[in-house]
Amino acid sequence: MSMRHCLPSVGTPIVATLLLSGCTMLPDREAMPPVVTSAEFQARIDRLEGAVTSRCMTDHQASLDQQLHQQQVLTADLREVGSQLRQLRGELAGRDSEDDTPEATRQCRDSQARLDNKEILGRSEWIGLPGVGTYLKARIVSGATTSSLSATELIRFERDGENWVRFKLGLNENDSVVDSVRDEWIEASVERRVRIIQASGEDSRPVISLLMTLGPLRETVQFTLNDRTHLDHPVLLGRRFLMDIAVIDVAEQYLHERPEFSGGRPAEEAGADEAADRAEKAEE
Template structure:
């Protein structure tokens, strides 16, 4: 009996010793970041954050631009509606007027000024005279402008610009490089072969012979054309008719710093409004 117990004890002791010799798995320690690796990770995080901020700012800028364009479109539609209502009222008044047995009145010419296909116009608010091509084929009048800059004043859209004139254009020299500021009445879309363009429209006081009217001009660069001003049919409506056989029927207006009206004949010519 004793020898058997001794054998069992020896066997148990051997198994115990063998078990103590078994390897014990241990978790690998977390790697310790050195200063350079830590700085590299921080730089990556900063770059990622900066990229996300730039993306957010670009999205916000795009949204603000779309909002501004939408507001401009709404204002343009409102202006067009007002003009349409005025045209309807004018037509209603015309339809209600009795017919007069007079050739001039029948044609609606009784109180209209006659202008030639080329004329001198004056811009009192700017302080200069300019040559103008009169063209009933154009809907809106146009003024040559450069360095057109949009800005806001008291919540309204304004533009700042200079006259777009060349050395060959006849103008009061003192205003060649003067800045002109005016509120934007509306914007028009012009479709050309080169693509679509949006142009601001401003209202400026203009004189032409006996005519003194506030005229809407689209602003665009006309320095490649022979006339810095184009007068369209919106200006002519109800106040003037064109005698295409005549030019410069009215005297050139005078402004401080400009040349006398009696010297205008030396500056007058009649060219088609084509590229120089």
């Protein structure tokens, strides 16, 4: 038997084995995606379009809401500005009205405001000294710093380690006073001393405090003691007394009633004592 006739019988099983084993040696192939039908594809497109449309609608509504809020804020701001403009117009109109007010009227109004809670005094007034028990005429002088009381026969002495002074009222025959105190001694503690420089030289004067009344005013006033018998008024009231409580109307005199004291004349009889000062005013 020839070799050619023997091969098929031997090779057939080998070839079969190789073919079977070769199948297992080939690499694995990737799984193929499932086949999508046209209906499923269209459904997916519709879902995407719906999602995009919904998102666009949401963003558009949010934008509209934001614009509406901004519009409301701007409207509120415009209303507030309009209100402020109306208020400013009203104030300007009021100022224009004030500008039309005559200057004299405005000055009178301002003067009245400054006079509130202040007493108006004439250039001459009656005062009372309750501690002494008498009334006296007083000249009101804003140019003088301190007040002054006419005194004579001053005697300085010490009491309980403090400086005191004893004196009499310095009066002349024409001065109105309660007669019983005209020659009485008056004692008071010395608050301080002031130095007065005059053409004749320097003078040191004691300062005392006395309770004084003038119309509705009732104040403790510091007086320097010096002889004023050569003057028309035994009392001078300066600006330390006037400050914050009174103003002077120099065109007037005796705006306030004379106080009454035991032994003195009634207040209604003060006119005769004021006559000389009123005659002086008439001559002026």
